Amino acid sequence: MVETTPYQRYRAKKKAMREHTWLEMKKHKTLYLFLLPFLLVFATFTLAPVAMSLALSFTYFNVLEPPRIIGFQNYLNLFLSDDIFLIALRNTLILAVITGPVGYICAFLFAWFINELPRFIRAFVTLVFYAPTIAGSAFLVWALIFTGDAQGYANAILMNLGIIHEPNQWLTDTSYMMPVIIIVVLWMSLGAGFLAFIAGLSTIDEALYEAGLVDGVKNRWQELWFITLPNMQGMLMFGAVMAIMASFAVGDVTQNLAGFPSTDYEVHTIVNHLVDYGAIRFEMGYASAIATVLFITMIGTKILVGKFISKIGQ
Amino acid sequence: MTTAISHKRQNEMINMKKRRRSSRAVRKPNRSLGGDMFIWLILALFGMFFVFPLVFLINNAFKPLDEIFIFPPNLWVINPTMGNLQDLFIIMSRSWVTFTRYVFNTVFITISGTVGHLFVASLGAYAVSKYEFPGSKFFFGLIITTLMFNQFVMQIPNFLILAQLNWIDTYWAVVIPAFGMPMGFFLLKQFMDTIPISLVESAKIDGANEWYIYSRIVMPLVKPALLTAMVFAVQALWNNPQSLLIHTEQLKTLPLAISQIIGSPHAPNVARMGVNAAGMLVMVIVPIIIFIFAQSNILKTMASSGIKE
Numbered sequence: 235m236v237e238t239t240p241y242q243r244y245r246a247k248k249k250a251m252r253e254h255t256w257l258e259m260k261k262h263k264t265l266y267l268f269l270l271p272f273l274l275v276f277a278t279f280t281l282a283p284v285a286m287s288l289a290l291s292f293t294y295f296n297v298l299e300p301p302r303i304i305g306f307q308n309y310l311n312l313f314l315s316d317d318i319f320l321i322a323l324r325n326t327l328i329l330a331v332i333t334g335p336v337g338y339i340c341a342f343l344f345a346w347f348i349n350e351l352p353r354f355i356r357a358f359v360t361l362v363f364y365a366p367t368i369a370g371s372a373f374l375v376w377a378l379i380f381t382g383d384a385q386g387y388a389n390a391i392l393m394n395l396g397i398i399h400e401p402n403q404w405l406t407d408t409s410y411m412m413p414v415i416i417i418v419v420l421w422m423s424l425g426a427g428f429l430a431f432i433a434g435l436s437t438i439d440e441a442l443y444e445a446g447l448v449d450g451v452k453n454r455w456q457e458l459w460f461i462t463l464p465n466m467q468g469m470l471m472f473g474a475v476m477a478i479m480a481s482f483a484v485g486d487v488t489q490n491l492a493g494f495p496s497t498d499y500e501v502h503t504i505v506n507h508l509v510d511y512g513a514i515r516f517e518m519g520y521a522s523a524i525a526t527v528l529f530i531t532m533i534g535t536k537i538l539v540g541k542f543i544s545k546i547g548q
Numbered sequence: 549m550t551t552a553i554s555h556k557r558q559n560e561m562i563n564m565k566k567r568r569r570s571s572r573a574v575r576k577p578n579r580s581l582g583g584d585m586f587i588w589l590i591l592a593l594f595g596m597f598f599v600f601p602l603v604f605l606i607n608n609a610f611k612p613l614d615e616i617f618i619f620p621p622n623l624w625v626i627n628p629t630m631g632n633l634q635d636l637f638i639i640m641s642r643s644w645v646t647f648t649r650y651v652f653n654t655v656f657i658t659i660s661g662t663v664g665h666l667f668v669a670s671l672g673a674y675a676v677s678k679y680e681f682p683g684s685k686f687f688f689g690l691i692i693t694t695l696m697f698n699q700f701v702m703q704i705p706n707f708l709i710l711a712q713l714n715w716i717d718t719y720w721a722v723v724i725p726a727f728g729m730p731m732g733f734f735l736l737k738q739f740m741d742t743i744p745i746s747l748v749e750s751a752k753i754d755g756a757n758e759w760y761i762y763s764r765i766v767m768p769l770v771k772p773a774l775l776t777a778m779v780f781a782v783q784a785l786w787n788n789p790q791s792l793l794i795h796t797e798q799l800k801t802l803p804l805a806i807s808q809i810i811g812s813p814h815a816p817n818v819a820r821m822g823v824n825a826a827g828m829l830v831m832v833i834v835p836i837i838i839f840i841f842a843q844s845n846i847l848k849t850m851a852s853s854g855i856k857e
Binding site for chain 1: 584
């Protein structure tokens with residue numbers, strides 16, 4: 235019998251595992267063929283951009299010359315000398331911290347309330363709440379509502395009520411811009427999570443509620459915490475992913491409503507900053523560093539939220 | 549094949565039973581009248597907040613110019629007119645690119661993008677959903693993570709890649725990336741998970757190959773998810789004019805052409821306020837109508853959208 239060291243045993247085990255994996259892969263080669271077309275497109279237009287952002291973020295790249303490696307210089311510049319980036323980071327975090335959780339909780343509460351309504355009216359109410367999300371560029375109508383002159387809806391109503399005496403510059407006065415943007419983002423971002431909540435609520439087995447009643451659940455709030463929420467953890471996670479996407483990637487709304495750049499960079503977000511350096515100044519390396527910061531923030535948030543959701547109902 | 553049919557029938561019977569049970573108007577336990585009234589109140593209040601801008605938008609499109617500029621502004625139109633929509637149509641057909649060309653571009657991009665997406669994504673989703681093979685779990689984890697990254701975050705590197713491929717200013721710059729949207733893959737895979745694996749296994753024993761199982765057994769059962777993925781894909785293509793990627797006028801889509809007429813809200817063209825309102829109505833109404841028709845199928849699909857960590 236040959237003496238084996240733990241390391242040799244480890245190596246042998248690894249080798250066996252690798253062979254096993256290879257056999258498994260060979261066995262399933264049709265499936266790889268099935269996955270291949272999607273994988274190709276997905277890798278080219280979703281994975282490659284993320285990888286490219288990461289790689290280019292360590293370079294100076296102006297599209298005309300080949301990229302030049304400069305180490306962490308872009309990141310140092312971002313956090314130490316780019317005041318506007320820090321403003322953008324602050325604005326993005328404010329927007330995300332407010333619109334993310336508020337939008338998410340509202341989406342759930344609305345879905346839960348709608349699920350309590352009589353069946354015939356549910357589809358209609360769902361449409362009312364979800365329409366702004368699907369209507370895409372409909373948020374431009376808010377530009378009419380918050381027009382800075384007396385023609386604007388908001389100004390006209392407030393002036394008629396005598397609350398204000400001259401029109402507010404909603405979209406250029408720094409004291410109103412952030413609240414206005416938050417309202418618009420909340421309006422249009424109930425998102426796919428809302429639909430998932432509605433669908434999830436309607437599939438929970440009625441028997442669970444009856445059992446809960448026997449076990450001493452006293453009101454609908456206890457029912458929510460002990461029965462409904464623990465049975466929808468998957469939907470809650472999906473909704474969270476959608477909420478993170480909607481709340482961190484605000485850029486279109488600020489650019490179209492408050493202008494680019496907005497007054498004093500009051501609602502300048504990371505995405506705006508990214509577009510500024512990527513599509514206007516063509517400093518691709520720097521823009522990539524901005525994108526990478528955003529990716530890392532989003533993934534970190536998702537992990538944190540996931541930890542929180544797994545604790546529900548305990 | 550008999551197994552597939554019998555399973556389908558079984559599922560239908562279960563569904564029918566469920567429907568019968570819930571259609572009986574049983575009052576749920578643990579509900580107070582005060583609570584119900586509170587719910588109606590909250591939904592009515594917030595419903596107004598959500599629907600008000602859209603009502604405003606729809607009404608504006610039918611207002612004659614003197615009503616658009618009235619002070620204080622009216623929510624409801626008094627003398628509705630089709631004039632704005634007619635003007636929009638006239639302005640668009642007077643440009644050197646004909647109106648039908650924009651419509652053709654839109655239809656071509658939307659249909660080819662959606663069909664390709666559905667085929668490619670369902671094929672991959674079938675493999676990941678019904679089998680476990682090295683890399684499959686990891687791959688699906690990637691899909692879930694990338695659900696968070698929308699096109700605004702990735703537009704810069706995407707532009708660089710499309711430029712490398714020489715696809716800028718062609719249909720393909722919009723069509724091909726749409727094939728690989730993670731959302732459709734995710735929804736299809738989750739919905740396929742609810743199809744019992746025994747269905748696939750019994751077909752295998754009968755000698756069916758993977759292609760047959762995919763195309764004849766699984767695909768007919770995932771119609772709601774296909775429709776949902778289709779709606780999301782159409783919306784993404786419609787709401788995402790991608791002006792960065794296509795700049796030749798003859799290749800532009802209808803939403804992009806309209807958004808050019810509407811212009812920026814910062815430099816509104818006062819003479820075209822009515823046309824703007826009409827243009828916005830067209831941009832907004834199409835996705836909403838599509839959603840109304842697909843709503844029940846979408847909710848059926850979303851019921852399986854949960855992410856297990």
